Amino acid sequence: MKTSPFATDQDVRWCPGCGDYAILANMLKVLPTLGIARENLVFISGIGCASRFPYYVNTYGFHTIHGRAPAIATGLKLTRPELSVWVVTGDGDGLSIGANHLIHLLRRNLDIKILLFNNQIYGLTKGQYSPTSAQGIVTKTSPQGSVERPLNATALALTAGATFVARCFDIDGAGLQNIIKAAAKHRGSAFIEILQNCNVFNDKTFVHLSDRQVRADRTLWLTAGEPMLYGKDKNKGLMLQNNKFSELTVAAPQDVKKLLVHQPELPDPHLALHLSQLDWPDYPVAMGILRQVDLPTYEDLIAQRAQQTRDDHPPKDLTSLLKAGTSWIVK
Amino acid sequence: MTKATTKKTMQRKHVNIRFAGDSGDGMQLMGTLFANASAIKTNDLFNFADYPAEIRAPAGTVHGVSGYQLSFADHKIYTPGDKIDVLVAMNPAALKTNLADLIEHGTIIYNADNFTERDLTKAGYAENPLSNADLLKHRLFAIPMNELTLAAVKDLNLSQSQAKKCKNMLALGIVTWIFDRPLQPLVEWVQQKFHADEQLATANVTALETGYNYALATDLFTEQYTVNKADLAPGVYRKVTGNQALALGCVVAAQLSQQPVLMAGYPITPASTVLHELAQYKQYNVTTFQAEDEISAICAAIGAAYGGSLAATVTSGPGLDLKTESLGLAVMSELPLVTMVIQRAGPSTGMPTKSEQTDLLAVVYGRHGECPIPILAPATPHDCFAITLEAFRLAIKYMTPVIILSDGYLATGADAWRLPDVKSLPDLKPQFCDKPTTNFTPYQRDPHTLARPWVIPGTPGLEHRIGSLEKHNNSGNISYEPQNHHEMVNLRQQKINGIANDLPPLTLLGKDSGDILVIAWGSTYGAVTTAVTELQQTGMKVSALHLRYLYPLQKDLAAICKRFNKIFIPELNSGQLHRLLRMELFIDSIPYNQITGKPFSIAELKQRITEL
CATH class of the missing domain: 3.40.50.970 (Thiamin diphosphate (ThDP)-binding fold, Pyr/PP domains)
Incomplete structure (x- = not known):
């Protein structure tokens, strides 16, 4: 990683074996290909393991406080809309203490990219259950097993109105790089949930899905315009019948025609939301870009309003500005 | 219209008037317009709006009373006044909530049409306060405001409720005449305010002019009051x-x-x-x-x-x-x-x-x-x-x-x-750091101000990382080194302490030594300045200091305090500046505290200072 032109001189201090290394390595590979000058890239993070990320990327970077990176990024983007602003957050930072900011950033559609590293655990505070932890998980704060139902990050982003929503594994280098590139090109809020392994406090939490032996059968990689086919032999597919997904084993070529074709550009987020909630063993878990629609960005709309005001009421000189309203002269 | 009787013109140095009514009665608009008309007369002025937390409390109840107080004078004033000389009450609830603030022999102008038994009940009056002997020491002017307003706008095509809503303008017209304010600018402002609806503009102007002419013509008002122009520094206000x-x-x-x-x-x-x-x-x-x-x-x-x-x-x-x-x-x-x-x-x-x-x-x-x-x-x-x-x-x-x-x-x-x-006005142009140097670091400090450089992301060659973790001074890299943290804590404090060298000296109101020094901060400036000035005129050896900088404190504060026998600190809290000065400068003082949600009265401050 040290050889990347975007690497910094700082020692990376994640635990050996942490999934964050893979994410960083893929980001460092993608960054030089984006055509964005180093000085125009800004990484903003909150608090947690994931949030150390900016220290390891040789761009502008701001490691802030717990949960608040989306709000700080919003202020920066409003001030410098020309910058490429990336938020790096985790399941505790982005979905618990900072969930409110995340929802509102996505709803407003600021042109900001959000990488949410979901390892389903609080790592930096040494292992407490998080809002995405599986129900029943035994941790230091849930010795008898957690009673809480987990939050689905991708579904949350979709319901918040995000215009780009994707999901990927930390160890799926090619998939992750493609998603990061697509997010960088998207104008608007891009939300990427990265399912990431914490080998110290929540090891192998995604292995039942991500392991190469089973991944093809238990996940569905969504490709725009392609039928929803999956499985080692690409012989399983998803159909929609009576508003319910059902699996179809593709026996003959014409069976493929019965399958759903992925349309991330659909304005209605219903199908994407439905897909985001599929879970193994009933269904394959949907990966890739679930939604990608074009809507005006917040900063563009704000700039339009400002331009409209300047056109309708051109600024006056300072003296006239201060005098506005009822003024009078004392001689 | 001609004058029915000869009316006297009386001079007043200072008038405090309060308009009070339901929060939907347009009291704030009425007060603002009256204040603007007073500004045109180049009186000095100060106003205070007192509005309820409820947006629309039930009409006629004491919870829904909205007030606008204006003080106007022929001299410099610093507060909207302790007590009011004139109360314009649009209903019994407005009378009830504001009566205590009226001077001993004050003036009450009220909407007589809104004092029915039902109105009195809503305001929580068991019996009509207008017949109470206590109220009769004031000068009472009963004006049938609803009736006059409805009659004035009857030819316009307005609903009963729209027509009634113009009564604030009728009341404004009345006080405009009583206090000899210019009518014409008010007419223009009202037209401007309602420019979107010609009908409403006409109705409001009609009500305003009707009120003015009514006050001029009626035998009810035999005196008109005028407040001369204040002696203020020349300029645009x-x-x-x-x-x-x-x-x-x-x-x-x-x-x-x-x-x-x-x-x-x-x-x-x-x-x-x-x-x-x-x-x-x-x-x-x-x-x-x-x-x-x-x-x-x-x-x-x-x-x-x-x-x-x-x-x-x-x-x-x-x-x-x-x-x-x-x-x-x-x-x-x-x-x-x-x-x-x-x-x-x-x-x-x-x-x-x-x-x-x-x-x-x-x-x-x-x-x-x-x-x-x-x-x-x-x-x-x-x-x-x-x-x-x-x-x-x-x-x-x-x-x-x-x-x-x-x-x-x-x-x-x-x-x-x-x-x-x-x-x-001060030059606020920031000095951004925008020149790439090989040895740039985000925490290299200006030796005089101790400020670090301000770099705008997007500046080529100065990419860097900052954050909420403790950092090594200069490089900005994360650092948990014990001695570095100690130094960084000190540096951050020294930087703020150093601001004291950049602050103007304090200005005393009064002599620079004496018996009593009154120290105030924030919005109590007006009451303290007025109280101390009036006490100085009686020969008392009292001075006042007003602090606009509370942290860091100005450098000459401690020395000034030493030149007075007693330090008196009135505050609208339980003694926070009193404690701050004790902690920061070892200055002991006599606190005086009021936590009622209301400002100090000048009279009370004068009494307290006199008793020291």
């Missing part, structure tokens, strides 16, 4: 509320710095009007951002400051609590940020529309870690403008968050503001 002045300060800061301003806020009484005001100035390179919560508002401002904008956030007590952690980030990342705190009665939700000075120690000491932030406090509504420019000046020069501590009384009160010569 306007009326401004504290929150308007904070907003204008931001707009002007954008012009003086030639940088964009981002104001981020979340709706909260009594701070929201700063955001409302600024939302109207988009053509001046000002962006307003209504955030999803108080934390987001300050964080967006921090993000904007990181991006090279002049950044500000505005809030009140509960919002200040929420912003506290983020203020720490602004201290740690050493970014310029102006946080405006419009104090209101607490703790918790407290009394949102009532004012007090109870957040001083919270802003000075109320953050975890060693977390110093400069604190400024405006003295008058119009001082909010100068204090905003000063806050931005210090924030930019020292790369630090700065807190402006205003309050509800200044926020909604208005005074006459002599507009500054724009050439006299």
Whole structure:
């Protein structure tokens, strides 16, 4: 990683074996290909393991406080809309203490990219259950097993109105790089949930899905315009019948025609939301870009309003500005 | 119309009038227009709006009474006055809630049509107060306002309720004649106000003129009062509320710095009007951002400051609590940020529309870690403008968050503001660091101010990382080294302490030594200045100091205090400046505290000082 032109001189201090290394390595590979000058890239993070990320990327970077990176990024983007602003957050930072900011950033559609590293655990505070932890998980704060139902990050982003929503594994280098590139090109809020392994406090939490032996059968990689086919032999597919997904084993070529074709550009987020909630063993878990629609960005709309005001009421000189309203002269 | 009887003209030096009615009765509009007419007469003026927290409480109840108080005088005044000379009461509830503030032999002008048994019951009167002997010591003017208004606009095609709504203009017409204010500008303003609806404009102007002519013609009023022009410094004046002045300060800061301003806020009484005001100035390179919560508002401002904008956030007590952690980030990342705190009665939700000075120690000491932030406090509504420019000046020069501590009384009160010569305004152009050097580090400090460089992301060759973790001085890299942390804590404190060298000397009101020194801060300036001036005229050896800088304190404060026998500190809290001066400067003082949600009365202050 040290050889990347975007690497910094700082020692990376994640635990050996942490999934964050893979994410960083893929980001460092993608960054030089984006055509964005180093000085125009800004990484903003909150608090947690994931949030150390900016220290390891040789761009502008701001490691802030717990949960608040989306709000700080919003202020920066409003001030410098020309910058490429990336938020790096985790399941505790982005979905618990900072969930409110995340929802509102996505709803407003600021042109900001959000990488949410979901390892389903609080790592930096040494292992407490998080809002995405599986129900029943035994941790230091849930010795008898957690009673809480987990939050689905991708579904949350979709319901918040995000215009780009994707999901990927930390160890799926090619998939992750493609998603990061697509997010960088998207104008608007891009939300990427990265399912990431914490080998110290929540090891192998995604292995039942991500392991190469089973991944093809238990996940569905969504490709725009392609039928929803999956499985080692690409012989399983998803159909929609009576508003319910059902699996179809593709026996003959014409069976493929019965399958759903992925349309991330659909304005209605219903199908994407439905897909985001599929879970193994009933269904394959949907990966890739679930939604990608074009809507005006917040900063563009704000700039339009400002331009409209300047056109309708051109600024006056300072003296006239201060005098506005009822003024009078004392001689 | 001709005058029915010969009317006398009486001179008055100073008049305090209060308009009170239901919150939907248009009292604020009526008061504002009357104040503008008084400004045209070049009286000095000060107004205070007292409105209920309920938007539309049940009509006619005491909870729904909205008031607008105006003090106008032929000399310089600093408060809207302790007691009112004239009460205009639109209903019994307005009479009930305001009667106690009337002077001994005051004047009550009331809407006689709204004193039916039903109205009296709604206001909680068991019997008609108008027949009470206590009330009869005042001069009572019963005006059938509904009847007069309905008759005046009967030829216009208005519904009964629309027609009745014009009664505030009728009342305004009456007091306009009584106090010899010019009618014509009022007519123009009313036309302007209702320009979207010609019918309503005509109705309101008709009601206004009817009221004026009624007062002129009726035998009820035998005297007209006039207040001469005040002897004020020459210049262009306007009326401004504290929150308007904070907003204008931001707009002007954008012009003086030639940088964009981002104001981020979340709706909260009594701070929201700063955001409302600024939302109207988009053509001046000002962006307003209504955030999803108080934390987001300050964080967006921090993000904007990181991006090279002049950044500000505005809030009140509960919002200040929420912003506290983020203020720490602004201290740690050493970014310029102006946080405006419009104090209101607490703790918790407290009394949102009532004012007090109870957040001083919270802003000075109320953050975890060693977390110093400069604190400024405006003295008058119009001082909010100068204090905003000063806050931005210090924030930019020292790369630090700065807190402006205003309050509800200044926020909604208005005074006459002599507009500054724009050439006299400070230069706020920031010195951004934009030259790539091989040895650039984000925490290399200016040797004089100890400020770190301000680099706008997007500047080639200066890419760097900053954050909320302790960092190595100079390099900015994360550092947990014990000695480095000790040094960084000291450096951050020294930087703020050094601001004291950049502050103007204090100005004493009165002699520079003597028996009693009254020290005040914030909105009590008016009451203290008036009380001390009046006591000085009686020969008392009392002086006053007003602190606009609360942290760091001005360097000459301790020496001045030593020259007086007694230090008296009146505050609208339980003694917070009293304690601050004890902690910071070993100055002992006699506190005087009132926590009623109301400002000090001048009479009470005079009495307390006299008793010392």
